[in-house]
Amino acid sequence: MGKVDVLPLEHDDFRDLYAEHRARVLRLCRLILADADEAEEVAQEIFLKAFRFYRSGGRPEAWNKWLATVAVNACRDRLRSSWWRRWRGRTEEFDEFKAHSHHSAEESALQRETQRMVWEKFGRLSARQREIFALRHFEGWSTEEVAAQLGLSQGSVKQHLFRAVRELRKGIGKEL
Amino acid sequence: MNRCLSEQSLLQCYTGEGASDELAHLRSCLACAGRLKALESDLNLITQALEAALPRRRGVHGWSFSRWRLAISAAAAIAAFAGGWSLRGASLVELPVGVSVARHAPVRSTAAIQVSALEPASAIYAAYVQDEFGGDSCSDMSDPLGPGCQ
Numbered sequence: 001m002g003k004v005d006v007l008p009l010e011h012d013d014f015r016d017l018y019a020e021h022r023a024r025v026l027r028l029c030r031l032i033l034a035d036a037d038e039a040e041e042v043a044q045e046i047f048l049k050a051f052r053f054y055r056s057g058g059r060p061e062a063w064n065k066w067l068a069t070v071a072v073n074a075c076r077d078r079l080r081s082s083w084w085r086r087w088r089g090r091t092e093e094f095d096e097f098k099a100h101s102h103h104s105a106e107e108s109a110l111q112r113e114t115q116r117m118v119w120e121k122f123g124r125l126s127a128r129q130r131e132i133f134a135l136r137h138f139e140g141w142s143t144e145e146v147a148a149q150l151g152l153s154q155g156s157v158k159q160h161l162f163r164a165v166r167e168l169r170k171g172i173g174k175e176l
Numbered sequence: 177m178n179r180c181l182s183e184q185s186l187l188q189c190y191t192g193e194g195a196s197d198e199l200a201h202l203r204s205c206l207a208c209a210g211r212l213k214a215l216e217s218d219l220n221l222i223t224q225a226l227e228a229a230l231p232r233r234r235g236v237h238g239w240s241f242s243r244w245r246l247a248i249s250a251a252a253a254i255a256a257f258a259g260g261w262s263l264r265g266a267s268l269v270e271l272p273v274g275v276s277v278a279r280h281a282p283v284r285s286t287a288a289i290q291v292s293a294l295e296p297a298s299a300i301y302a303a304y305v306q307d308e309f310g311g312d313s314c315s316d317m318s319d320p321l322g323p324g325c326q
Contacts, residue, residue: 031226111228118225136191137223143193161191162184165215168222174214 014054017063018047024139025067031134032075034123042074049074068139069149072131079127114172121171129164136161181208186215 025046029039049070050063060066122130131150135141136157143161147154181189181198188194189202189212202208 027227114221115225115228118222122226137219138226143191158184158188158193162187165187165219165222166183169215169218172218172221172225174218 014051017050017054021063021067022047024064025071027138028068028071028134029075031122031138032072032127032130033078034119034130038078042071042078046070046074064139068135068141072135072149075131076127117171117173118168121167125164125167126160129160129167132157132160133164133168180205181211183215186212190215190219 022043026039026043029042029046030036033039033042046067050067122133125133128150132146135146135149136143141149143154143157146152147157150157152160179201181201185194185198186208189198194202202212
């Protein structure tokens with residue numbers, strides 16, 4: 001995110017904004033795209049867009065909602081345009097695994113395996129299901145807000161969420 | 177409400193969107209309360225797993241079968257194109273000196289055998305016979321627009 005680091009001093013507010021929201025935006029992109037590298041790229045684009053908006057005097061009611069909305073749209077665009085993504089193969093490496101230090105080697109291996117299974121299932125969900133799961137469970141949006149953002153009915157959002165949760169639970173060995 | 181809750185209803189209760197009768201049932205049914213607890217625990221585990229690990233793209237060494245297949249197909253297509261390009265304009269058989277190949281007889285007058293949708297088959301045939309067997313000098317090798325043919 002070098003482009004943001006060279007901000008002039010008068011944009012300190014934006015620097016704070018960036019520091020406050022970067023991790024959240026990155027996580028949202030990572031969840032929707034299911035790819036850490038692409039998520040980094042898209043998050044960079046999102047903050048660039050946010051900076052242009054900020055510089056032109058734009059001040060949304062809530063930056064977190066604004067950024068999440070922009071992130072969802074940017075990720076959707078990326079998924080639509082990246083036809084070559086399928087060609088590159090699936091994402092299967094977990095190089096930022098955070099094992100808890102108090103866990104034994106066996107527990108860590110189990111934890112890692114669980115993470116792999118969950119990510120595998122998560123990656124197989126439809127983009128829509130990933131969006132809904134991320135907004136609902138990680139961003140804390142209500143069903144009504146998610147439905148309004150994605151242009152769906154509330155019933156449809158609930159259905160997508162239910163299917164996503166069912167699939168993810170299968171990933172941890174819970175057949176329903 | 178006496179019937180146990182469906183998984184979807186349980187999820188709605190978990191997300192705080194359960195109906196009042198479903199919530200009342202949860203308070204009175206130990207089985208459903210236990211299932212809700214299990215759902216909560218599973219979702220915590222899933223959330224932690226998704227929070228903790230970052231999937232990354234495979235390296236170059238991790239090429240999948242489909243990528244190899246695509247690369248090989250692309251290489252074959254390029255080779256075929258390059259081969260075709262290099263052979264363009266070249267004759268396939270070089271004839272020895274002195275050997276001549278009979279040229280295909282040129283088409284004679286096409287005026288008489290033009291096919292028309294409105295023309296009956298017999299007329300086309302008659303025109304063909306006239307052209308082929310009883311043709312005048314104009315339909316021969318000479319110039320049909322030359323003197324005497326107008």
